[in-house]
Amino acid sequence: MSETTLKATAAASGASATERFLTDKTGGSGAPAKDVDTARVDTLATAVITAAHDVVRRHQVTYDEYNALKSWLISVGQDGEWPLFLDVWIEHVVEEVATASREGSKGTIEGPYYVPGAPTLDSVATLPMRDDEAGTPFLFQGQVTGPAGDPLPGAVLEMWQADDDGLYAQFAPGIPEWNLRGRIVTDEEGRFAVTTVQPAPYQIPTDGSCGRLIAAAGWHAWRPAHLHLKVSALGHQILTTQLYFKDGAYLDADVASAVKPELVLAPRPNPAGGNEVTYDFTLAPEAL
Ligand code: MBD
Ligand code: FE
Numbered sequence: 310m311s312e313t314t315l316k317a318t319a320a321a322s323g324a325s326a327t328e329r330f331l332t333d334k335t336g337g338s339g340a341p342a343k344d345v346d347t348a349r350v351d352t353l354a355t356a357v358i359t360a361a362h363d364v365v366r367r368h369q370v371t372y373d374e375y376n377a378l379k380s381w382l383i384s385v386g387q388d389g390e391w392p393l394f395l396d397v398w399i400e401h402v403v404e405e406v407a408t409a410s411r412e413g414s415k416g417t418i419e420g421p422y423y424v425p426g427a428p429t430l431d432s433v434a435t436l437p438m439r440d441d442e443a444g445t446p447f448l449f450q451g452q453v454t455g456p457a458g459d460p461l462p463g464a465v466l467e468m469w470q471a472d473d474d475g476l477y478a479q480f481a482p483g484i485p486e487w488n489l490r491g492r493i494v495t496d497e498e499g500r501f502a503v504t505t506v507q508p509a510p511y512q513i514p515t516d517g518s519c520g521r522l523i524a525a526a527g528w529h530a531w532r533p534a535h536l537h538l539k540v541s542a543l544g545h546q547i548l549t550t551q552l553y554f555k556d557g558a559y560l561d562a563d564v565a566s567a568v569k570p571e572l573v574l575a576p577r578p579n580p581a582g583g584n585e586v587t588y589d590f591t592l593a594p595e596a597l
Contacts, residue, residue: 322480323517326421327389329479333425385518392421393519401566404549412456413593415571416550420537422477423469428487432496435504436468437487444473444506446583447576453499453540453590460499461592464542467492468503470535475509507584508534510558523564533559533568538590545592552588 331338364370385391400418408416428437453464469490471477478488489508495501513519513530523530534557540548553560553568555575560568579585 321482322477322514323389323393325389325480326392329421329424330392333423381518381522384521388517390518393513393517396421397513397519397565404567411546411593413546413591414540414548414550414589415569416548417567417569417572418551418565419539419549420551420565420567422480423467423537423539424479424490425467427467427469427490427492429492429494430503432494432500433502434491434493436470436489436491437485438489438506439485442472442488442506444508446579447505447507448502448579448581448583448585449505449536449588450502450585451500451587451589453495453501453542453592455542455545455592456594458591460497461542461545462495462497462499464495464499464540464590464592465492466495466501466503466590467539467541468505469537470505471508471511473506473509475511505536507554508536510534513564528564529559529562530564531559532563532565533557540590540592542592544595546595548590548592 365375385394396418400420404416404418430436453461453466455461469477472484472489476484478484478486478490489505491503493501493503511532511534513523513532515524515530520530522528533553535551535553538548538550538552540550551567551572553573555573560573574586574588576584576586
């Protein structure tokens with residue numbers, strides 16, 4: 310891929326992710342979806358500010374460093390990379406706290422690239438893809454059940470993923486809308502069988518603010534290859550998760566810290582070509 314393609318990608322992804330967030334999670338207003346209690350804001354804002362004071366004292370932060378931070382924070386907003394920054398470095402702990410006592414399948418972070426309203430597909434389906442879509446064909450099948458193993462017919466699996474270049478439709482330019490995105494409805498036994506291609510590892514855009522932080526700190530910018538899923542059924546809690554590939558690059562070094570052992574697939578060769586795997590989902594009952 311050319312340098313200019315990469316640059317266009319980085320700039321476009323940040324802005325699109327910001328727009329996406331404002332549309333889906335704040336109703337387009339930019340205001341928080343839910344009011345947060347004053348006492349709670351006091352507690353949390355004080356805790357964050359006090360933690361920052363502590364860092365300044367403990368590490369003897371200089372004015373040069375303070376100003377570098379200030380200009381970096383400004384640029385994150387200008388690049389539209391706050392969704393990316395927060396989902397890469399903070400969301401995994403929010404997810405950990407939110408799901409600590411939930412039964413059923415493990416989940417993990419949503420990340421910045423979910424788009425609601427993907428094309429609805431039958432229980433046996435192929436994700437929308439280009440005629441010449443690159444990548445290893447991949448058959449992903451399984452069953453969605455409730456906590457007691459009760460099959461959930463009509464459950465919905467929303468899937469989204471990067472392509473063989475590690476790029477997401479609707480966030481990187483030049484990819485058809487809804488490419489490798491779909492909304493699969495399970496059959497009368499709660500089963501599904503989706504044909505797709507295996508995604509490539511994902512690299513945080515190198516020319517944006519998050520990429521500059523990574524370079525300045527000497528970190529790496531990669532997430533292991535992954536499939537994103539939201540699994541939902543009437544009367545059950547929605548499961549937001551990701552699935553990874555055994556022996557995949559960066560599995561033990563995810564920049565977003567979102568890998569869990571339960572989420573690593575071990576695909577086998579599919580006699581019909583490519584690879585296949587079976588993975589079942591157990592949904593927790595709706596909280597009372
Ligand atoms: C991704 O594809 C992703 O899943 C996360 C969590 C952050 C950035 C890009
Ligand atoms: Fe992702």
